[in-house]
Amino acid sequence: MLAATRVAALRKSIAHASPSFRQSQRACLASLSTAESWKPGKSIHGYTVLETRHVKELELDAIRLKHDKTGAEHLHISRDDSNNVFGVGFATPPDNSSGVPHILEHTTLCGSRSYPVRDPFFKMLNRSMATFMNAYTASDYTLYPFSTTNPIDYKNLRNVYMDAAFFPHLRELDFKQEGWRLEHENPNDPSSPIVFKGIVYNEMKGQMADAGYLFWSKMQQHMFPGTTYANNSGGDPANITDLTHEELVHFHRTHYHPSNAKFYTYGNFALEDSLEAINSKLQEFSPITPPLAEKVVKPFGSPRRVGLTCPVDPMSLPEKQVKMSVSFLTNKATDTFEGFGLRILSDLLTDGHASPMYKALIESGLGSEYSANTGYDGSTMVSSLSFGVQGMKQDDVSKVEETITKVLHKVKEEGVDPKRIEAIVHQMELGQKHKTSFFGMSLMQGLSSGWFNGCNPVDLLELNKNIDRLKAEIAAGPFFQNLISKYLLDNPHKLVFTMTPSPDYGAEVAANETTRLMGKTSVLTKADKETIYQQGQELLKNQEKVEDVSCLPTLKVDDIAKKTKTFSLEHSAVNSVPVQWRPTSTNGITYFRGISVIPGLSAEQKKYLPLFTDSLTSLGTHKRAMSEIDDDIRLYTGGIRVSPFLSTNHSSIDMTEEGVSFSSYCLDRNQDYMYDLLGSLIRETNFDNVDKLRTLIQGNASGLSNSVADSGHVFARTNAGSRLTPAGSGSELYGGMTQVQFMNSLSQKEDLSEVSQRLKEIAELAIKRSSMRLAVTCGEDQMSRNENVVSQFISRLDNKSVDSITQPEFVPTFENSFFELPYGINFTAKCLRGVPYTHEDGPKLQILASLMSNLFLHREIREKNGAYGGGAGFSPTGGLFSFYSYRDPSPKKTLATYQDSVRWALDRADFTDQELAEAKLSIFQRMDAPVSAADEGMVVFTEGITDEMRQTRRERLLKVASSDVKEVASRYLLDQPSSHCILGDKE
DSSP: OOOHHHHHHHHHHHHTSOHHHHHHHHHHHHHHHHHHTOOTTOEETTEEEEEEEEEGGGTEEEEEEEETTTOOEEEEEEOSOSSEEEEEEEEOOOSSSSOHHHHHHHHHTSOBSSOOSSOHHHHHTTSOOOSEEOOEEOSSEEEEEEEESOHHHHHHHHHHHHHHHHSBOOOHHHHHHHTOEEEESSTTOTTSOEEEEOHHHHHHHHHHTSHHHHHHHHHHHHHSTTSGGGSOTTOOHHHHTTOOHHHHHHHHHHHSSGGGEEEEEEESSOHHHHHHHHHHHHTTOOOOOOOOOOOSOOOOSSOEEEEEEEOOOTTSOGGGOEEEEEEEEEEETTOHHHHHHHHHHHHHHHSSTTSHHIIIIIITSSOSEEOTTOEEEOSSSEEEEEEEEEEEOGGGHHHHHHHHHHHHHHHHHHOOOHHHHHHHHHHHHHHHHOOOTTHHHHHHHHHHHHHHTTOOTTGGGOHHHHHHHHHHHHHHSOHHHHHIIIIIISOSOEEEEEEEEOTTHHHHHHHHHHHHHHHHHTTOOHHHHHHHHHHHHHHHHHHHOOOOOTTSOOOOGGGSOSSOOOOOOEEEEETTEEEEEEEOOOSSEEEEEEEEEOTTOOHHHHHHHHHHHHHTTTSOBSSSOHHHHHHHHHHHSSOEEEEEEEEEETTEEEEEEEEEEEEEEEEGGGHHHHHHHHHHHHHHBOTTOHHHHHHHHHHHHHHHHHHHHHSHHHHHHHHHHTTTSHHHHHHHHHHSHHHHHHHHHHTTOSOOHHHHHHHHHHHHHSSOGGGEEEEEEEOGGGHHHHHHHHHHHHHTSOOOOOOOOOOOOOOOOOOOEEEEOSOSSEEEEEEEEOOOTTSTTHHHHHHHHHHHIIIIIIIIIIIITOOSEEEEEEOTTTOEEEEEEEEESOHHHHHHHHHHHHHHHHHSOOOOHHHHHHHHHHHHHHHTSOOOGGGTTHHHHHHOOOHHHHHHHHHHHHHOOHHHHHHHIIIIITTOOOEEEEEEOOO
16 A cells, blocks of 8 residues: 655655656656555446555556456556556467467457548557557467557557457458468469468468577477467468458457456556546446466376477578477466566576576587577466577487486585575666666566466566565575476476477478468369459458548647757766766666777678677686676676677768777666676686687577578668668678678687687777777766766776778679578568768658658558568668568569659659658657666767757658658659668579
């Protein structure tokens, strides 16, 4: 319950505050006063309050309610945060792998009773200032969340979301577009072959080609046989084509009902308004008994072994592509403390250089990195804990299993280092204080699985209660050792799961698709084929139809703030190094960032730079092992991050800054430790530690290769832009397909002496006092102390100047590239040169990209072509105009569509005021999204973009007219040289 003294103290502080402070605190006071009045048993707007609890460590009040008529649950988090969240979710456990929850999630958003337009969800993306909008399908529930700082926007989106969830049209045409359909390859040509099409169908073809997802999903199916988790809620392409429209409608009727719903609200908007609005929708329903699903697996009587095949990774060594894991069934979701303990045990065993599993499995060279399912998984009714590796040899499978067992026995016998437990508790304490700008959304995502599996969600918020009990349990006996015995060593429900690459895997998947297609097309009569052709025409007509969207609510351009939000910054020189200070409320945390510009790295050195930055936090120093340093990092900081730095000049896209960026944060009491740790890693890293270097290279190579299947559009766009600007070139070398291939080539080297020497050469150039600038964000009372510690940090750095190497003038080249990958689906991108941040045409190009995406490319690439996503974008800071598609079945057709979009923009009538307004809203919702304290003022520090530059750009964006858009389309896109890239199948 809330203490009245908190409200009284807040009232007293308001009386002596500045006007702006008084305004913000009144909002908090209103929230607290309201929350304090929500006593259990209180009835309001058709709801009864079940519980009210203050969670001190998170500075929030949780109110749990139940809808009287339907039984819908509601959790409200009252907190002084302007980024308010709304979510509605449903338990949607599937009974097969046809993907019905996933396809329903898509189809639900294709028009509803009050908003009868084709895709109100996508249209609202551009009629709103939402900081987040999405929907997603988990293993056993589906959630529709959004967040916004604007009260009118909040009400608009809440109405659209609830109408979509409870009163969708679920038209058969939408099901065919979003799910799957039979259609002619060219829908306008009835003589062209009939093929499978559909957005979710193609999305899941790409998803199942992701090696990590494939491994995790198949493991889960075999870990929980006979339960809903043995089915793929996203849909297996082999089963998606069995789903009928009638089954989809039935699933909605039985699952998308208030009696099966949970509502979540968060922030400082009045709860009463939400309850009244929700109740007005729910009153139309009568209570039902939601369908039950089997979620609790029958425990195994003895361990099981399953082996499956997977695609070959063409970028990795063929003999080291086996994946395996050992998984154990653990606690029920409702035992929240047991889950808390197992989650910590998982971290103790696997997380960091000092963890026993890392040393035994990764550092030993048995595998390149952990398997995708390694760790504690609390997303199911009964949780599981897994340990495994990927990038291993077939002959080492039994050795890995034996090693895992040996580690568990050793930890049981010897116990856990108390310092590592202390470090984990410290990370929790730091996490409570380190509030991000999307705190409310993160809370919801962390609560959802437990809530949908019977937990009281408020119990999941009370971290300190679990920490206190954990300390008591550890003091009373061998707590973690007992967990190891109970769940890991004496547990017969154990699954040893292995995936071995097969060169025939892709052909087998394609053959399965061909067989399924033949099974459906071979029985088609002439009348059936005519129906398919007519349905294709009808769908095209529906996609082309110009709709009246006036029924949808919208914000206006006048709702966009005219002034850029600025942050008070101070600048000084400490030991002749420029330091940017951001004094603000940080909840007792100091945030530190540094940039060291390296003048004149060669292209070959740039390829090594990501490995160099990773080495600083992986190899250890000449004095201390990385495992020892890593324990201190976790005990005293929120982590240390070092990465390549790359920034395009705000006034020229042919000028860049490149170098190294490093950052950390800590509780104010640990500032000395943080700066000492950073300094020692920067000055003393042991690049001759080739054993650790080999482990690092193999892990990086594996991680990069695995990321391509999930983020292929990013890799395609990076590669397409790599020949157009210096920054584009750097991006490709640091994190594009060039880096993927380079790291895989290094992973095959036996002798790493040359690699070690290259890293030493970069170290001689990298972090110098003369080329450095720093930024500190902290409370005002901590500035003096930070300045003293920063001064000591700088004094220990190398003060030698580095000679600037004259770089050859960058000359753009316009070439195309293709990377053959066994995904069964494709990613494409096309890039053209644009203008720098301060150029007057930049805002026009940004508006053009938004108009192209929303009014043309979305329809052509996603709705018609069936790709999971696609669009256009202009990077204000990078200066490149780009097109992209994601999980695309027809890449050549998409490339032609990119060109068609330019002609479309030029040939159509003027863009309407509403279309321009929507384009501007879509841009400003990203520009004006809340930022955490750690990020305030960072655009000045990293990019050199001043408040005046930001304000000028803001004013130019607001003024963009239709003629401006057409002008830049002609000048920068029509018949201009470009580069494109395709990742995917050769065919």
